[in-house]
Amino acid sequence: MKLNHKDFNGARLVTVCEDRIDAVCAIQFKDEMRKLTDEGPNRVVLDMSQVQFLDSSGLGAVVAVLKAKKSEQSLELASLQPAVHKVFRLTRMDTVFSIHDDATAAIESVANAS
Amino acid sequence: MRPERIPDTTFDGAPAPCGEDGVLRLVIPANERAVRRGLMCIKLGLKNLNLDADDWSTLELVVAEIFNNIVEHAYKKPSTGLIETQMNYSKGQLQCEIVDTGCPMPNGTLPQGMQKSLDCDIADLPEGGFGWLLIRQLTSHLNYDRAAGHNILTFQLSLNGDT
Numbered sequence: 001m002k003l004n005h006k007d008f009n010g011a012r013l014v015t016v017c018e019d020r021i022d023a024v025c026a027i028q029f030k031d032e033m034r035k036l037t038d039e040g041p042n043r044v045v046l047d048m049s050q051v052q053f054l055d056s057s058g059l060g061a062v063v064a065v066l067k068a069k070k071s072e073q074s075l076e077l078a079s080l081q082p083a084v085h086k087v088f089r090l091t092r093m094d095t096v097f098s099i100h101d102d103a104t105a106a107i108e109s110v111a112n113a114s
Numbered sequence: 115m116r117p118e119r120i121p122d123t124t125f126d127g128a129p130a131p132c133g134e135d136g137v138l139r140l141v142i143p144a145n146e147r148a149v150r151r152g153l154m155c156i157k158l159g160l161k162n163l164n165l166d167a168d169d170w171s172t173l174e175l176v177v178a179e180i181f182n183n184i185v186e187h188a189y190k191k192p193s194t195g196l197i198e199t200q201m202n203y204s205k206g207q208l209q210c211e212i213v214d215t216g217c218p219m220p221n222g223t224l225p226q227g228m229q230k231s232l233d234c235d236i237a238d239l240p241e242g243g244f245g246w247l248l249i250r251q252l253t254s255h256l257n258y259d260r261a262a263g264h265n266i267l268t269f270q271l272s273l274n275g276d277t
Contacts, residue, residue, distance in 0.1 A: 023146045023182045053171075055178045056244035063241050083171035090251050091244045096232050 001028040005036055011043040012036065013107045016051050021058030030061040037069050044069070047103035049079035054087050063093065078103035138201040142181075144189045144214065149181040156199070163203055169273045173208065176252050179245040180212050180267060188216025188265060208271045213264050224258045224267075 002017035014036055021029050037044050046062075048054075054062075066075050078100040080088065088094040100106035138159040142152040153174055165173065181197060189195045198213040219225075227246025232239060250256065253269035260266070 020150070022150065022178065023185070024150055053174060053178075055175060055182065056242070056248060057182065059244055060241040063239050067236055067239060067241070082167065083175070086171060087175065087244075087248065090248055092229065092232055096236075096239065 001025045001032055003029075003032050003036060005040075007041065008107055010041050011045060011107055012040040013045050013047060013103065015047040015049075015103070019050055020053045021051055021061065022053060022055045023057040026057040026061040029058070030064050033061075033065040034068050037065060037073060037075065040073070042072055043074050043076065045076045045078050045100070045103060045106050047078050048084060049081070049103060051084055052081055054084045056087070056091075059087055059091060059093060063096075066097065074098065076100060076106060078106045137203075138199075140199045142197050142199075144181075144185045144195045144197050144216070146182070146185055149178065149185060152181065152197070152199070153178060156201070160201070160203075163208075163273065165273060169271075172252050173271055173273075176249055176269070176271065177210070177212070179249050183245055184212075184214045184216060184265075188214050190217070203273075206273055208273055210269055210271065212267045215263055216265060218260045218265060219258060222260060224256065 004015045004017055006013050006015075014033065016029075018025065033046075062077075069075050076098040079102060080099060085094070085099075088097070088099070138156065140152060140155055140159065142148040142155075156177060157170065157174070160173075177199070184197055195215050200211045202209045225246040227243075227248075227250045229247060230240045230243060249269075253271060255268070255270040257268045258265070259268075
């Protein structure tokens, strides 16, 4: 599970460099994301543009990261591919997360806002 | 019709493509990595159907959820059993049967897969229980039977944007 991160003013952009978040790697994703949010600034944007497949274990891991963040922190998602967005939509988790169409635009708006 | 031989090796090659008779058969060991490879084998095996991205993502998600459920719940320990899959395609419908020899479903029936309330504090959000919700939303004619020590799950998917 490879996660790259880059810090901007008041925001951390985390890019998932894998094409799947599934039962094989969901726990690893959750653990590594928790580290990145624990040490991170108040806004964390997760760029999922490379993720082509997410199953219910992957969804559970993303929710677990949301639940583990500090109360003053936000976890936002960006660039969900159609197959991934479908999982969020069918489970209505798209109503829980803040979802941006584009990771770059999201981080720019975050950087400008802070 | 000539009877088809069930392959005795899993990953030595791609499965026979879904040919003129529209049949695909796949047997994989019940573990998470084999599930990943099995999904790739199904994608290759169904190449002739020219599924669009949306249909493939639905099929991949449904089969992944069913396989994962078998790996995690039907077989208690990894690599203790096999998962057999058969798919038949005809006139826009993919008829699927997935069989394992693990524990039966609790109470002999499929989980309801109800939508859980998300109108709660973040701390109370569910982290699981989405699998059957997804399977039930994306399939039709979903049926479960237990016969002679086998779990037999059948369902149907409408392809080519028919859903």
